[in-house]
Amino acid sequence: MRIIALLLLVLCALDAQVPVAPSPDLAGEPRGENVQNYNIVNSFETGYRYGTVGGNIEQYRSSVNYGDGIRLLGSSLLVNSKDGHGRLFDHISLSTQGLGNDPYESVALSIQKNRMYRYDMGWRQNDYFNPGLVTAGGGGQHLLDTQNRMQDHNLTLFPQSNLKFFAGFSANSQSGPGYSSIQLFDGTGNIFPLFSNVRRVWREYRLGNEFRVFGIRVNWTHGWEDFKDDTGATLATGGVPGATPSEPVPAGLNSFHASDPNHGTNPYWRAAIFADRELFHLNGRFTYSGGRNAFVVDESAQASSPARIQNVVTLGNADRPVATGNLNLSFTPTSKLTIANSTSVHNVRTLGDSFFAQFDSQTQTTTALFYNYLGIRTVANDTNLNYQVSPLWGFMAGYHYSNRLIIFQKQFTFAGATSSDPAEQSNQLRAGEVGVRFAPWKPLSVLLGAEIGANSHPFTPIAGADYHALSGRVQYRVKTFRLAAAVNADYNSNSVSLTSYAAQSRTYSASGSWTPRDGFTLDAGFSRAHTYTIGGIAYFLDQQLLQNQSSIYLSNINSLYVSVRYEIRRRIDVYAGYTGVQDLGDGRGTATAGVGSAPALFQAVQTFPVAFQSPMARVSVKINGKLRWNAGYQYYAYRQDFTSLLGYRANTGYTSLSFSF
Amino acid sequence: MCLLAALETVLVFVGFRFGLLFALICGSGCIAHAQTSRFVSNDLCKTCHSAIWNAFYKNPHFKSVASGKEPPESTGCQGCHGPAGNHIDNGGGKDTIRAFSVLPAAQVLDACLRCHSQTLSRANIRASQHTLNGMACTSCHSIHRARSVAGLLKKPQTALCEECHTDVRAQFAMPFKHRVEEGVISCTDCHNPHGSFAPTWKMASRPHQVDQAMANEEPCLKCHADKRGPFVFEHLGVRVDGCETCHAPHGSTNSRLLLRPVVFTLCLECHNGAGNFGRQGKGIPTQTSAHNMADPRYQNCTACHVRIHGSNADSNLLR
Numbered sequence: 006m007r008i009i010a011l012l013l014l015v016l017c018a019l020d021a022q023v024p025v026a027p028s029p030d031l032a033g034e035p036r037g038e039n040v041q042n043y044n045i046v047n048s049f050e051t052g053y054r055y056g057t058v059g060g061n062i063e064q065y066r067s068s069v070n071y072g073d074g075i076r077l078l079g080s081s082l083l084v085n086s087k088d089g090h091g092r093l094f095d096h097i098s099l100s101t102q103g104l105g106n107d108p109y110e111s112v113a114l115s116i117q118k119n120r121m122y123r124y125d126m127g128w129r130q131n132d133y134f135n136p137g138l139v140t141a142g143g144g145g146q147h148l149l150d151t152q153n154r155m156q157d158h159n160l161t162l163f164p165q166s167n168l169k170f171f172a173g174f175s176a177n178s179q180s181g182p183g184y185s186s187i188q189l190f191d192g193t194g195n196i197f198p199l200f201s202n203v204r205r206v207w208r209e210y211r212l213g214n215e216f217r218v219f220g221i222r223v224n225w226t227h228g229w230e231d232f233k234d235d236t237g238a239t240l241a242t243g244g245v246p247g248a249t250p251s252e253p254v255p256a257g258l259n260s261f262h263a264s265d266p267n268h269g270t271n272p273y274w275r276a277a278i279f280a281d282r283e284l285f286h287l288n289g290r291f292t293y294s295g296g297r298n299a300f301v302v303d304e305s306a307q308a309s310s311p312a313r314i315q316n317v318v319t320l321g322n323a324d325r326p327v328a329t330g331n332l333n334l335s336f337t338p339t340s341k342l343t344i345a346n347s348t349s350v351h352n353v354r355t356l357g358d359s360f361f362a363q364f365d366s367q368t369q370t371t372t373a374l375f376y377n378y379l380g381i382r383t384v385a386n387d388t389n390l391n392y393q394v395s396p397l398w399g400f401m402a403g404y405h406y407s408n409r410l411i412i413f414q415k416q417f418t419f420a421g422a423t424s425s426d427p428a429e430q431s432n433q434l435r436a437g438e439v440g441v442r443f444a445p446w447k448p449l450s451v452l453l454g455a456e457i458g459a460n461s462h463p464f465t466p467i468a469g470a471d472y473h474a475l476s477g478r479v480q481y482r483v484k485t486f487r488l489a490a491a492v493n494a495d496y497n498s499n500s501v502s503l504t505s506y507a508a509q510s511r512t513y514s515a516s517g518s519w520t521p522r523d524g525f526t527l528d529a530g531f532s533r534a535h536t537y538t539i540g541g542i543a544y545f546l547d548q549q550l551l552q553n554q555s556s557i558y559l560s561n562i563n564s565l566y567v568s569v570r571y572e573i574r575r576r577i578d579v580y581a582g583y584t585g586v587q588d589l590g591d592g593r594g595t596a597t598a599g600v601g602s603a604p605a606l607f608q609a610v611q612t613f614p615v616a617f618q619s620p621m622a623r624v625s626v627k628i629n630g631k632l633r634w635n636a637g638y639q640y641y642a643y644r645q646d647f648t649s650l651l652g653y654r655a656n657t658g659y660t661s662l663s664f665s666f
Numbered sequence: 667m668c669l670l671a672a673l674e675t676v677l678v679f680v681g682f683r684f685g686l687l688f689a690l691i692c693g694s695g696c697i698a699h700a701q702t703s704r705f706v707s708n709d710l711c712k713t714c715h716s717a718i719w720n721a722f723y724k725n726p727h728f729k730s731v732a733s734g735k736e737p738p739e740s741t742g743c744q745g746c747h748g749p750a751g752n753h754i755d756n757g758g759g760k761d762t763i764r765a766f767s768v769l770p771a772a773q774v775l776d777a778c779l780r781c782h783s784q785t786l787s788r789a790n791i792r793a794s795q796h797t798l799n800g801m802a803c804t805s806c807h808s809i810h811r812a813r814s815v816a817g818l819l820k821k822p823q824t825a826l827c828e829e830c831h832t833d834v835r836a837q838f839a840m841p842f843k844h845r846v847e848e849g850v851i852s853c854t855d856c857h858n859p860h861g862s863f864a865p866t867w868k869m870a871s872r873p874h875q876v877d878q879a880m881a882n883e884e885p886c887l888k889c890h891a892d893k894r895g896p897f898v899f900e901h902l903g904v905r906v907d908g909c910e911t912c913h914a915p916h917g918s919t920n921s922r923l924l925l926r927p928v929v930f931t932l933c934l935e936c937h938n939g940a941g942n943f944g945r946q947g948k949g950i951p952t953q954t955s956a957h958n959m960a961d962p963r964y965q966n967c968t969a970c971h972v973r974i975h976g977s978n979a980d981s982n983l984l985r
Binding site: 224269478615 | 726870940963969972981
């Protein structure tokens with residue numbers, strides 16, 4: 006029984022094609038060792054990972070990023086007390102991935118003592134590299150080579166009682182070098198590259214309590230968040246001009262320095278209530294947070310040819326109080342029928358002052374005071390009915406209504422005169438959805454769904470206005486075989502008198518899994534995503550405004566994966582897999598001709614054929630009941646048809662030993 | 667209680683036993699039927715289900731057994747499977763006990779929510795898309811054959827979600843994506859599979875089961891805290907309709923998960939001055955005449971508008 010369960014677990018782990026390492030195979034049967042009153046199950050995999058890259062290494066670092074070195078590829082520790090009465094703890098689980106020097110590292114820890122406490126911890130580190138945005142001419146801006154670290158700690162006291170206490174801490178930091186840009190000295194000035202040292206930290210502290218009164222459970226949390234961004238910027242290379250050295254402004258900078266500290270706090274309260282009765286269930290959540298951000302921007306630039314000095318100081322603060330409320334009520338008059346209603350209120354106000362002072366050797370001193378207010382109040386109500394007519398079929402229906410009010414206030418004080426520019430708009434969304442599900446016999450299930458909705462006043466031309474969505478899913482599943490297919494289609498029309506916007510996207514997907522016997526699994530899947538949008542645009546060419554132009558974007562993405570696992574004599578495990586993604590674009594082979602509106606500019610960039618593929622293979626040999634040797638290889642190839650310089654090929658692999666008991 | 671269960675109760679009271687027959691007629695497995703049985707000692711279950719019992723101390727549900735203070739309906743095997751009297755009398759069988767493999771989804775949900783309903787993460791479960799599409803707790807969770815200790819999932823979380831969401835799996839295979847397959851983040855960092863509160867951004871085409879950060883904000887801001895603000899000069903489209911106005915959150919063939927291969931097409935589709943959109947209902951402003959789109963420098967909007975997510979110092983998001 007245990008062996009069958011273990012095999013099932015291993016097979017399941019192979020279902021998705023994740024990076025070639027760590028290996029999902031366990032070295033042996035994880036029965037564990039008994040030590041005093043505890044059972045301990047432990048496994049770890051350590052080995053060497055390598056990678057060689059050809060082509061654009063920055064693009065590789067952006068999307069794959071595995072390098073050379075020894076790693077603790079993965080580990081797991083599970084300790085359980087056998088009677089649930091351990092002295093200090095009853096359960097410990099610890100799992101790690103990629104520790105050592107992988108770009109993606111994580112640790113998860115959970116310790117519990119029944120009825121007394123529960124502590125959960127998560128830690129993650131992500132090496133984030135981005136070569137910058139792709140532009141029409143290649144290259145890019147805003148390079149980042151940073152590390153993100155995230156951690157969460159949660160402690161619950163008396164987790165099984167009606168009186169619980171919570172404490173928590175979370176932190177998120179980003180640090181490392183970045184490469185940015187700034188535009189000086191006026192609206193048509195040059196763009197200068199900047200080096201920045203990214204330093205951002207966000208922390209959250211939480212305290213809370215849960216108790217029960219009159220059969221209603223009440224849960225509250227008070228938290229404090231603080232955020233610091235102390236990223237500064239200096240000139241990357243002295244006097245490098247921007248893209249238009251012919252502009253009548255200094256072509257180069259002699260010196261530049263920017264300091265942009267930005268510190269914020271966000272204390273919040275959250276309360277929730279829960280009440281369950283035989284026929285109805287009620288719960289509510291109410292939150293209030295008072296975000297505040299204080300900032301200073303101190304910027305100085307000095308240029309020659311012609312000589313120019315510019316100092317800018319901006320300071321102020323921004324507040325964002327947010328109040329929310331949610332109330333959910335569901336009735337279950339019979340075991341077949343559920344009616345659920347949800348009401349939400351969300352009120353957010355963002356308001357802030359920004360004092361601006363600029364000294365410019367050419368335009369002299371300028372001061373101004375800005376005040377902005379943005380208030381968004383949304384009230385939403387959802388009602389859903391879910392009825393299981395018989396074991397063979399059931400249906401659902403729902404209606405959604407949202408009302409959003411946006412209030413703006415834009416105020417500007419300059420040379421003693423104040424101008425104010427208030428505005429207000431409201432928007433209602435009404436949407437309905439229906440769905441039917443069939444299960445004509447146990448292995449087969451069919452789902453069909455549709456949603457139609459209308460927005461009275463969408464905020465942007467690309468937002469959903471008159472939209473509808475259709476979906477279908479069918480699945481056939483028996484013990485050794487699963488076959489599923491799904492289709493989703495979304496249509497949106499957001500047309501007004503001067504312009505039109507229409508978008509359609511359709512996704513078709515199918516996947517299957519076959520496990521005819523222990524030790525053999527075949528998985529495969531295919532997905533096709535078609536996106537077609539047409540939007541009205543207006544822009545300037547040599548100071549001439551071009552209106553009533555159309556921007557047409559077409560994308561056809563095919564994605565395929567297939568994997569097979571075969572076990573030889575319960576000792577050698579062989580796995581091979583392939584993942585391929587291809588965006589065919591609009592089908593053209595060059596960047597300069599094809600569909601689209603008149604401007605060649607848009608025809609050139611509105612489709613971007615790319616191809617990405619990654620075959621892999623892995624072998625795992627059982628040395629004894631506790632030890633396994635693993636080796637694997639994965640190839641990555643990325644190609645952009647219109648900008649060949651951005652392509653790369655990479656050979657990666659690993660060899661490792663897995664130990665478990 | 668269904669009528670057949672009520673009738674059966676009366677017949678049992680006068681000495682007749684038609685448990686199996688009535689359970690079959692009513693579609694098998696209604697909770698009322700199980701309740702007509704009686705509770706027995708949980709030790710009796712070990713006789714036949716020894717493999718499950720011997721490893722059950724590793725299960726989070728063992729807590730209630732270990733406490734020794736819970737009533738029979740709230741602990742051990744019968745805490746979930748209901749009274750086992752009939753099951754033992756009949757020598758086993760799925761029709762004589764609450765067997766989750768044959769229960770309708772709604773009844774599985776009811777059985778699990780008896781203990782698991784009163785948490786914030788499951789506050790919306792009865793109206794969640796998963797529930798409305800006929801999924802039950804046991805579609806994803808396996809109490810006795812779980813792959814993951816946390817959450818008792820049938821498979822590792824990513825594989826489990828991607829088994830049905832094949833289209834999303836394809837997005838995570840794209841050249842630019844969030845690192846889900848690599849294990850650095852998981853689906854539940856952004857989504858709540860048990861249903862979420864109504865999103866307060868992007869009114870139409872409401873995102874399904876997206877878990878909010880504090881104050882109903884988009885989950886993106888949990889990690890991308892520097893985009894959160896508040897800013898004196900907000901990029902209104904971001905604040906009103908959310909990050910998905912410009913980004914594809916799962917994966918994209920375009921750099922930085924953008925919806926378009928180059929930046930200026932993305933910007934110009936909103937900044938076209940058309941219709942009654944935008945702050946004042948006069949259209950979202952077009953660029954000024956100084957922007958000559960034939961010049962490559964103006965095609966790189968974010969080379970100058972570096973604070974595209976919001977700024978404290980410049981209304982045009984230049985610094």
